[in-house]
Amino acid sequence: MSEQLSGLFLKALLEKHYGVRVGGEPARLPGEGGQQVYKVELISGETWTVRLALASRTKEKLLAETGVLSFVNRSNFPAPRLKTTLTGETVFEWQPGRWGYALEFVEGNHPPKPESLSPGPMLDRASLVELGRLLGQLHKLDLVEDRAQDWSASWLEEVPTAIEWAEQAAQHPEWAGQAAEIWATLRDLPLAELKALPRVLVHTDAHEGNLVWTPPGELVLLDWENAGLDLAVIDLALVLSWLCSWEQARDNTGMLVERYDFDQEYCRAFLASYQQERTLTGPEREMLGPAIRFLDGWFAARDIKREIAAPGSSGEMARLNWLFMRSVTPEWAATLTQWAGETAPPR
Structure with a gap:
């Protein structure tokens, strides 16, 4: 699963499971092993992150991940907002035995690294x-x-x-x-x-x-x-x-x-x-x-x-x-x- 999925495939997935239309080509983002992560821009103006897991990351594992996200969203903790499917689910099957989910893409900047100290902190x-x-x-x-x-x-x-x-x-x-x-x-x-x-x-x-x-x-x-x-x-x-x-x-x-x-x-x-x-x-x-x-x-x-x-x-x-x-x-x-x-x- 190292190769990038086609934009048409991702667009079809999101339209099928979320009822949204993608504008432009999805961009591959860095991600840990066992998944592919994409940034997609919707015609509505929203930007989403889509995480597609390998079979090694089970449905139960993704349900736990999305369960945590749902909880912190309900608690108004500053985290990306999880998206639910047309059927109200937090995950969807994108290939047989492989699951994924979507959430908002958070726009902004990573914290600056201080330049005055060398060696020094990675975070201001x-x-x-x-x-x-x-x-x-x-x-x-x-x-x-x-x-x-x-x-x-x-x-x-x-x-x-x-x-x-x-x-x-x-x-x-x-x-x-x-x-x-x-x-x-x-x-x-x-x-x-x-x-x-x-x-x-x-x-x-x-x-x-x-x-x-x-x-x-x-x-x-x-x-x-x-x-x-x-x-x-x-x-x-x-x-x-x-x-x-x-x-x-x-x-x-x-x-x-x-x-x-x-x-x-x-x-x-x-x-x-x-x-x-x-x-x-x-x-x-x-x-x-x-x-x-x-x-x-x-x-x-x-x-x-x-x-x-x-x-x-x-x-x-x-x-x-x-x-x-x-x-x-x-x-x-x-x-x-x-x-x-x-x-x-x-x-």
Whole structure:
């Protein structure tokens, strides 16, 4: 399914399932594996995004994705608006056993990357603060009416798989050192403490590429394919490691080492804005460090597996995720816990 579908095919799909007419040629957009994503302009003047999944992404999976989107739309959370078919469904069958759905295309600009710091943040401070506020709002949404839906993300259930990936990669001469470290990190995670944390609706992919400032000045969170019910610290860990650590660490002699330092201003600003909406519990603060080690260890194990199968396929992400994982030393974990406590609103 790597080839682009014909414009005529897409136009016929949308007219059949949504009763809309497309003007111009649909444009292929970047998308994760297992799907094709298109931008289509309708004769009515609307612009839509159409996601067409492979058979590996089941109808049940897409119903969960669209269920989350329907819920956040009803909650007036800033996310793309889901479109329903002529029969009122959220998904449609575009080929036998293959399903898709449509949603609004959000016009606007991705947050600017600051140019004054090198190395430096991937996201400007104002956007980071607004992202913290949005995630705090998302995590406190009342899910009572929708709990019957199977939205469970359950990232921690992937730990054994990631350990197996790392164990296999440890036999590869190029990746043996990093893989062995990932294996040890994942094996030693405090899983019982992590599993005991509160479960909320999480996005799991909140980075600069999935954020758009609209012309009226609203920050919208895109790409909800992996959203679901899981630990709030999942979202926080991703932002803290991907968007709040960038300066390469140095040892006591000033020599660069293979770790990154967390930026105090960015971390504290993000945690403070998040906690203006939802205050972290004591155990959640304690588990910020382990959550980062878990997530970046999982991503590193996955990307190394891909690199061994197809060198160059992950770009620099295999090494970067390994660096992020190992950057959370016990000292840094304690510091993150301290900053989370200090930025919490007074009781």
